[in-house]
Amino acid sequence: MANQMTEMLKGTLEGIVLAILAAQPAYGYEITARLREEGFADLAEGTIYALLIRIEQRGFVDVAKVPSEKGPPRKVFTLNEAGLAQLEEFWTAWRFLAGRIEELRAHRTPGSTAHEGA
Amino acid sequence: MAAKWIEALTGSLEQKREYKQQMARLEALPAPYAEAARALNRYFMYYGAIADGETLVTMLGDHVELWERAAVDGTPVSAIVGDDPVGFAETFVSSYRHREWIDKERQRLVTAIGSAIEQERGRES
Numbered sequence: 001m002a003n004q005m006t007e008m009l010k011g012t013l014e015g016i017v018l019a020i021l022a023a024q025p026a027y028g029y030e031i032t033a034r035l036r037e038e039g040f041a042d043l044a045e046g047t048i049y050a051l052l053i054r055i056e057q058r059g060f061v062d063v064a065k066v067p068s069e070k071g072p073p074r075k076v077f078t079l080n081e082a083g084l085a086q087l088e089e090f091w092t093a094w095r096f097l098a099g100r101i102e103e104l105r106a107h108r109t110p111g112s113t114a115h116e117g118a
Numbered sequence: 119m120a121a122k123w124i125e126a127l128t129g130s131l132e133q134k135r136e137y138k139q140q141m142a143r144l145e146a147l148p149a150p151y152a153e154a155a156r157a158l159n160r161y162f163m164y165y166g167a168i169a170d171g172e173t174l175v176t177m178l179g180d181h182v183e184l185w186e187r188a189a190v191d192g193t194p195v196s197a198i199v200g201d202d203p204v205g206f207a208e209t210f211v212s213s214y215r216h217r218e219w220i221d222k223e224r225q226r227l228v229t230a231i232g233s234a235i236e237q238e239r240g241r242e243s
Contacts, residue, residue, distance in 0.1 A: 050206065072186050
């Protein structure tokens with residue numbers, strides 16, 4: 001179960017992070033903290049960090065380096081126009097997938113092999 | 119003057135300097151972060167196949183920064199890497215692979231298949 005969850009999350013995490021950044025600019029740890037609050041308890045901070053870098057390399061965010069009291073400056077990520085377009089694409093794909101999968105579940109008939117307890 | 123043709127032979131000296139600085143920063147991390155960073159760095163070199171110096175230097179810079187941040191914040195290694203170190207390392211590297219030589223080959227493949235399909239269509243009509 002946990003493993004299936006991880007695999008599914010992998011495919012949608014980029015969209016989730018773009019959606020969070022659409023609400024407001026943030027740095028890596030803020031995003032991880034927010035996702036943990038929302039129930040993604042097992043999420044590693046590095047996973048989000050790597051994903052933010054990927055998003056940055058693909059040009060979906062603008063990055064500002066904000067000095068911190070200790071350590072290296074924090075990178076604050078702001079969604080740009082390309083990022084917004086990517087997010088819209090994500091929602092379209094998500095609506096399609098979620099709709100189709102729900103339909104599969106609703107049309108499951110007692111005779112089908114997917115029937116629980118069969 | 120001399121630096122110019124040396125760079126033509128060996129790649130950018132500036133990048134070399136940056137690379138050395140990054141490796142020094144990596145070694146200077148406190149335990150256990152240095153160990154984790156070193157292990158990941160080693161894996162990057164085997165798995166990465168990153169051909170250009172600029173991409174490599176960018177990647178290593180980001181990597182060192184990640185661990186410096188973690189060391190200052192006291193974030194545990196496990197919270198950074200998660201329960202799948204290999205998956206973490208490969209995701210990290212793959213973020214930087216877009217300028218790789220394989221991109222050229224990918225483009226070549228797409229073009230070749232495209233022209234094959236066109237030929238097929240030509241025959242049908």
